Amino acid sequence: MQKKAYHHGNLKHEMIEAGLAYIGEHGVSDLSMRKLAEICGVSSAAPYAHFENKQAFLEAVQAHITSLFTEELEHSVKNCKDEKKIFIDLGVSYVLFFKKNPLYYSFLFTYGKIDVKTYPPYVFFSDISRQVLSAMHIDEEGIRNKTLAMWSMVQGLSGLSLMDGVLNQRSIKKEIEAILGSVSIS
Amino acid sequence: MQKKAYHHGNLKHEMIEAGLAYIGEHGVSDLSMRKLAEICGVSSAAPYAHFENKQAFLEAVQAHITSLFTEELEHSVKNCKDEKKIFIDLGVSYVLFFKKNPLYYSFLFTYGKIDVKTYPPYVFFSDISRQVLSAMHIDEEGIRNKTLAMWSMVQGLSGLSLMDGVLNQRSIKKEIEAILGSVSIS
DNA sequence: GCACAATCTTATCAGTGTCAAGATTGAAGG
């Protein structure tokens, strides 16, 4: 068992896990394929059997984080007691996800071009938004605009919340609620 | 005159200009000090007489872009006819700046940690915001929350507008106005 | 059990950030 097998057996998955951990700790800027390969106990060229190049690898990590993120959004909607506060709850978990994993933010929105129409978090968000807003008898154009406005706000606040001095450390959740609640969509 | 002078004479400034151009065209990801040095007609180690390292150089470029950005915001406020629309006008020029220079966005908000309290665009924005909102008899906490909310929205919309499929190419300005106008701050 | 495809290793390459040592020059002061 102590002798290393020639075939790793699970390298692709383990590389992604290692990438996830590395980016969470040090960010993406000094991540190297060779370092991750060594972490996985494998030679420097081995990863290229699973990923065409570094860019492709990073996109795989990106996709993995995005699915974690989407899950958390879905979870917050399931646990929402008051339907009127669904936007706030969504926004809070949105912002808190990146507050928990600050280095994910710039990584996610720096690498690769995202097509909003198929971007899972946005698809989910806009579905919820459409439900809520059409129940409020808002027309199609209003739905589209308000959805984009809300999405922009949480997306922007997530980035801002990582800068120094934007949110107190005390009661971040309440602060987010206050900020998001300070504008009205109706 | 055709013989190259040993001393360049203006290298620091020209490096920043070259960096600006390079990032605007190709982004920051494959920018290298050596390439820029060659563009400036100088050996690969020359730039290190002016910048401690690559990070410091990029921060200098960042600062330069930030000042261009701030100027544009200020310009839009000066040219604002209707004071009620000042938020919209600010937001439009905010978003349009990055629509004009898409690659600046991820560069600006990826490198270096920004302290909002001294970040010129935010200082300017929040000054304007304070003026407008206090004239509307909104209390201190409301000012703070709404300012952050508006800032988040334009910041987020700027990033989103660079993704595929968010804004039509037709009348971007009108679209931005519609989105920003679809939520109310009062 | 054999052939093949998937996976991994061992070189190797060009390109990178950065530093040390030395060459060249402009500027200041005699």
Added chain:
DNA sequence: CCTTCAATCTTGACACTGATAAGATTGTGC
């Protein structure tokens, strides 16, 4: 005008990176 000094630039080097080619090892299907 000449000397000296600090600023600037070049050359040469080092370790590290992404990536590829050639070959070794192994699981899998026939």
